[in-house]
Amino acid sequence: MQVKIITDSSCDLPVEFLEKYEIDMVPLVVNLENEEYFDKETIQSNDVYDAMRNEKVPKTAQAPAYRLQETFTSYAEKQHPIIFIAMSSKLSGTYQTAVLMKEEVLEKFPNASIAVIDSYAGSGGHGLLVKYAAELAHANNNLEDMERKLNHVRNHIEHIFTVDNVEYLYRGGRLSKASAVIGGLLNIKPILTLPQGKIHPVGKVRGQKKLYTKILELMTERGENLEEQTIIIVHADNSEGADHLKKLIEEKTNCHSFIIHTIGSAVGAHVGPGALGVFFFNQLSIE
Known part of the structure; x- marks a missing residue:
């Protein structure tokens, strides 16, 4: 079974690429004028840029724990191996939260195959690592080999x-x-x-x-x-x-x-x- 790639919305890759490789994306959170939005789902980049030009100051937060847990669980139930590639842990708490959600899911599904990778990257750099992961999965690399290669390439x-x-x-x-x-x-x-x-x-x-x-x-x-x-x-x-x-x-x-x-x-x-x-x-x- 081909490894499923999941990432967060720091990964700046075109929708067409994500769809081609069937990559799931969990959104980061943007807070703007006391309203909470999901990056690339309920708010788009131009909304933020226009607000910033008008002296508004958006804030951001990591991917919600429940969204990570729901996504991991949906594949664990099917015993589908997954790799989640997170934005750099130096820039976001998403990686740490994903590790915790992985442990929670494994308690319920101990035979699930889940890897969580700190990309050491953001934006297009994050995208490069996800692109490489998608190509590895498409070539039918197994979860262990993919994890090893990604941990090398991220450097x-x-x-x-x-x-x-x-x-x-x-x-x-x-x-x-x-x-x-x-x-x-x-x-x-x-x-x-x-x-x-x-x-x-x-x-x-x-x-x-x-x-x-x-x-x-x-x-x-x-x-x-x-x-x-x-x-x-x-x-x-x-x-x-x-x-x-x-x-x-x-x-x-x-x-x-x-x-x-x-x-x-x-x-x-x-x-x-x-x-x-x-x-x-x-x-x-x-x-």
């Missing part, structure tokens, strides 16, 4: 991303007020990565042209055989920036396989409209 996913307005990082507690004010006045763009699942700044530049130059520089330094990869580009209502970055990457690396997608509302609530990210592997071998 080799590169995240390079930036935000259009540093004020959003300040609101989310990622940047001091002084840095936000200075950054806004000087048009300074932070460049961020996600080593071991935790946000880490790697530089800052002034202006869009230098921003793209620095992103390409980091990609060529860190990526392995980029021309052989599928590179994921995500954006927060910034399709023009995503298309421009894709064109530059094609010219620089000769890569022609891309997935371009919008950042979901839960992740988007922290990075804000205009954000842009690119995700790829720094190692292609799995052993």
Whole structure:
């Protein structure tokens, strides 16, 4: 029986891809103006971006425990093996909650086959790991082999991303007020990565042209055989920036396989409209 892939809505992959590989998605929660919504179900990213432009401050929460439990139980009842791939545990409590729900389900269904993976990733990086998992499942890898391979590959996913307005990082507690004010006045763009699942700044530049130059520089330094990869580009209502970055990457690396997608509302609530990210592997071998 083919392993079922389940993930949370931090995973920024197109609906068409999720449907093709029959991947289930459990939503993260977005709170906006005292109303609670399910990411990608009852609220969409543009709703959040429009609210942020109007000075609203959305909050987010992990995937609800009951949704995880219901989903795991539905497959345990059928003795269908599953792997749940969660957003980085450094950014969300979803992984820890999923581990607890796994234990609860196993108490009732002790023969169930359930694996829970901390992706060490978010957004498109999370998407890369889910994509890889779907391909492994489609090739009929068993649960144990998939868990081993995913735990290896998660250490080799590169995240390079930036935000259009540093004020959003300040609101989310990622940047001091002084840095936000200075950054806004000087048009300074932070460049961020996600080593071991935790946000880490790697530089800052002034202006869009230098921003793209620095992103390409980091990609060529860190990526392995980029021309052989599928590179994921995500954006927060910034399709023009995503298309421009894709064109530059094609010219620089000769890569022609891309997935371009919008950042979901839960992740988007922290990075804000205009954000842009690119995700790829720094190692292609799995052993």
